[in-house]
Amino acid sequence: MEFFADYALIIMVVILVVTTITGVPLGIAMIVSSIFYLVIAGRDVGLAAENVLNGVFGNFVALAVPLFIFAGNIMNAGKVSDRLLSFALALVGRVPGGLAQVNILTSLIFSGMSGSAISDVAGVGKVITGMMTQDGRYPRGFAGAITATSSVVGPIFPPSIPMVFYALISSTSVGALFLGGVLPALMVCTTLGVAVFIMAKLRGFPVEATVPLLMLPLVFLRAFPALLMPVILLGGIYSGVFTPTEAAAVSAFYAILLASFAYRVLGLRDFWEVVKSTMRTTAVVTIVLCGAFIFNYIITVERVPQDVFALFQSMDLTVIKFLLLLNLLYLVLGCFLDVSTIMLVVTPLFLPAAAALGIDLVHLGIVLVFNMMIGLITPPYGILLFIIKALTGIPVAEMIREIWIFLALLISLLLVLTFSPDLVLWLPRYAGMM
Numbered sequence: 001m002e003f004f005a006d007y008a009l010i011i012m013v014v015i016l017v018v019t020t021i022t023g024v025p026l027g028i029a030m031i032v033s034s035i036f037y038l039v040i041a042g043r044d045v046g047l048a049a050e051n052v053l054n055g056v057f058g059n060f061v062a063l064a065v066p067l068f069i070f071a072g073n074i075m076n077a078g079k080v081s082d083r084l085l086s087f088a089l090a091l092v093g094r095v096p097g098g099l100a101q102v103n104i105l106t107s108l109i110f111s112g113m114s115g116s117a118i119s120d121v122a123g124v125g126k127v128i129t130g131m132m133t134q135d136g137r138y139p140r141g142f143a144g145a146i147t148a149t150s151s152v153v154g155p156i157f158p159p160s161i162p163m164v165f166y167a168l169i170s171s172t173s174v175g176a177l178f179l180g181g182v183l184p185a186l187m188v189c190t191t192l193g194v195a196v197f198i199m200a201k202l203r204g205f206p207v208e209a210t211v212p213l214l215m216l217p218l219v220f221l222r223a224f225p226a227l228l229m230p231v232i233l234l235g236g237i238y239s240g241v242f243t244p245t246e247a248a249a250v251s252a253f254y255a256i257l258l259a260s261f262a263y264r265v266l267g268l269r270d271f272w273e274v275v276k277s278t279m280r281t282t283a284v285v286t287i288v289l290c291g292a293f294i295f296n297y298i299i300t301v302e303r304v305p306q307d308v309f310a311l312f313q314s315m316d317l318t319v320i321k322f323l324l325l326l327n328l329l330y331l332v333l334g335c336f337l338d339v340s341t342i343m344l345v346v347t348p349l350f351l352p353a354a355a356a357l358g359i360d361l362v363h364l365g366i367v368l369v370f371n372m373m374i375g376l377i378t379p380p381y382g383i384l385l386f387i388i389k390a391l392t393g394i395p396v397a398e399m400i401r402e403i404w405i406f407l408a409l410l411i412s413l414l415l416v417l418t419f420s421p422d423l424v425l426w427l428p429r430y431a432g433m434m
Contacts, residue, residue: 009037009302011037012034012036012037013033015032016029016033019033025284026338026341027284027287027288027289028287030288030345031290031291031294034294064159064164064174064244064245064248065161065164065165065248066282066285066286067248068161068248068252069161070255070278071248071254073274073278074252074256074258074259074274075110075255075258080226080263082127083223083226084110084223085127086219087219087220087222088101088102088105088106089211090211090215092105093207094210095207096201096205097199097200097205098207099128099132099138099206100143100196100205101197102128103125103128103147104192104193107151107153107189108153108185109230110154111153111154111155111157117152117154117155117376117384121148121384121387121391125151125388125391129143129388129392133392137206139402140394140395140398141397141400144385144388144389144392144394144402145399145402148377149407150192152188152373152377152410153185153188153189155339155373156184156188156366156369157181157182157185158178158179158181158234159247159248160181162343163177163181163365164244165339165340165343165344166347166369167365168344169296169348169351170347170351170365172361173433174243174245175237175238175428178237179238179427179431179433180362180425180427180428181369181424182427183423184366184370184423184424187416188410191409192409195409199405225258225262229251229255232250232251232254233251236250256271285340288341289340289344292345295345296344296345296348299348305348305349305350305351305353308352308353309352309353309356320419322357323359323367323418324418326368327414330375331371331375331411334375334378335379335380335381337375339372339373339375339376342375347368362428363424363425366424367414370417374407374410374411377406378407379403380400382403385400385403
């Protein structure tokens with residue numbers, strides 16, 4: 001056993017890789033491989049339970065994750081997206097590429113409620129994609145590509161589940177991270193809107209009928225209760241009325257009131273389905289969190305972050321070179337791994353090096369979240385592309401042919417944000433969060 005103890009970390013990684021390849025869910029694979037490490041290294045196996053209790057159940061911030069998931073599910077089940085679509089259509093439907101512009105704007109609005117790109121695609125994305133492809137108004141591949149691309153703004157604009165994960169592992173302020181994502185999200189939507197405008201002119205995409213002026217107040221009033229959610233969330237957080245975790249509870253409660261009483265579209269059976277869906281999703285996320293906290297404890301004990309830092313020191317990397325290398329690594333990882341895995345397992349390895357180089361961790365968090373969102377639409381394994389295929393039947397190959405221009409724009413924005421930290425940090429600083 002003493003012989004194996006010297007190679008406990010290597011054995012753990014091998015077990016993790018083998019179990020994952022054979023189809024074992026990642027969270028369980030991390031827990032199993034970590035327990036093997038503790039046994040082989042002669043450490044107390046009870047440390048696994050201790051790290052789970054302290055990391056997940058003893059962390060107030062972690063409670064925000066299931067609450068935001070629940071709020072997003074309520075919004076989807078309550079068909080709030082229909083009213084948001086009507087509102088967006090009235091605002092930008094008359095612009096060239098009208099429905100594509102509506103797609104972008106609705107993703108921005110919906111992102112202020114769900115904090116998840118997948119929720120965006122599954123809810124409002126499915127509806128708007130069907131509208132775009134009806135009667136051949138837009139090519140199927142283009143409709144799917146812009147839906148996938150616009151949905152990445154979900155976890156960048158507050159609230160954001162990946163940012164909550166990042167706050168857990170980096171000890172940064174959730175409020176500062178949320179505010180830091182506002183301007184990047186607006187930049188994404190503006191850039192995509194301009195690109196769609198130009199493409200609409202070049203490719204002859206249709207313009208939607210103008211909504212009569214007399215109808216605008218009615219459309220606005222129907223969407224107004226839903227539009228209030230991000231205002232209540234952000235206003236409450238930054239006025240100090242409640243913490244980000246309490247804001248998640250408020251959003252869930254407000255979503256119930258909205259769907260059940262304001263719009264009266266959520267019955268008891270629908271509510272029970274939402275609860276079951278939230279429990280399933282939360283269970284998966286919690287297992288990954290449990291595995292990640294045990295795994296990260298072992299990584300810390302083995303001083304892996306310090307070894308990574310020493311490696312970067314030996315390479316004599318400047319801040320710019322470090323950020324470029326990190327962006328490249330995350331772009332590649334994002335093509336193959338899910339966001340929670342990268343954030344919870346990979347990111348802690350690089351935080352000490354980033355801090356030592358003087359990189360602001362709030363700025364780094366926004367850059368990494370943005371980077372991982374790009375991974376969700378990057379071929380060949382962009383998960384959002386496959387979700388859209390499952391929901392709409394649009395072939396992935398058709399979406400891939402249209403996605404490249406949007407990928408190029410997002411990567412360009414990523415580089416701008418990477419080397420212009422003030423674009424991320426000025427709003428948190430102005431609000432006194434930093």
